[in-house]
Amino acid sequence: MSQITQSQVEQAIQGYTDPYLNSDLVSAGALRCVSISNNNEIEVELHLQYPSGFLGNGVEQMLQTAIENIDGCQSASVKISWEVLENKSQNSVDAIEQVKNIVAVASGKGGVGKSTTSVNLALALAKDGAKVGLLDADIYGPSQGIMLGVEEGTRPETIDNKWFVPIEAHGIKTMSMAYLVTESTPMVWRGPMVAGALQQILTQTQWGELDYLIIDMPPGTGDIQLTLSQKFPVSGAVIVTTPQDIALADAKKGIEMFNKVNIPVMGMIENMSMHICSNCGHAEPIFGQDGADELAQRYDTQVLGSLPLSKYIREQSDAGTPVVAADDCSEVSMMYRHAARHLAVALMHQAQNRQAMPSIEISDD
């Protein structure tokens, strides 16, 4: 019996391409350990750096079979593990302890579906096994509580009069200004007050260990948004837009705002990209077409996903069970889940690059 070599095993593993890494797992550097006994009993350990719980036993089984098919193989076992990499912000704000990635979800224009996107991305990451938090920083229309089905009037518990305990909903930890204010304290605060209050909420919440903290930012690219971007230790941003010209022009301002404060834009979500007729299934790009792709190309970023204008998306959010929580395998839920995985991989690449680079401090002076 001839001895099987590591390169034969690697070749078998390379038959599978990870759709999000766009690479086989050996080239992606995921091969942690190969052990081949004199008897050709083979054990392989692979380790990924983004939430790949969705691979489940299926890919392990498939790779195992590919290895078992090597001539002379007696037995094969494949184990895939994962852990999200820490991705610190490059601004000078202190990181939040135990929070690995902070993602700001922003839009240049109001009403494009930023909050809907934030909550479904957060839920999608959690469905793949990540520990996820969601901060509703949209002071103009804090809607995450309603979308997550948190009963009106629910208040977070506090510890030592200093810490807020986030409210858990559908498997994610959430905090919102709406949990703290009453109808008699309306949002009349202006710029610095708002930024200060939100920063306090962010840093005084006991998030615990989180792979991702998603921040649903206030819409627009004015002073408040700029201040928040500077005060939050954001690892990367996501811009939500519709394909409409005016929304795209605002999305461009959003990208430029993040560039100004040295926050990398991980990608764009094109929302309401198509209307699909619920009667005949005809798809129509009522807000235009291809704009987000062109913008992404121009700014050297990517479109993480395109979501249709869908009654199901709206109804589920209104009912307090966003689509990804309601049915994580529905067509639109899968669109959010694909987008979330592309986002996770973009953050992972950025963290890997940062680890490989010497750190450079950039200041305004």
Ligand SMILES: Nc1ncnc2c1ncn2[C@@H]1O[C@H](COP(=O)(O)OP(=O)(O)OP(=O)(O)O)[C@@H](O)[C@H]1O
């Ligand atoms: N893809 C979609 N299909 C159908 N309805 C959607 C979609 N995305 C969002 N909506 C609906 O559009 C409305 C606005 O969405 P959302 O609150 O997420 O937008 P926003 O950009 O956060 O708004 P604001 O600027 O007020 O914060 C909501 O009623 C939401 O349910």
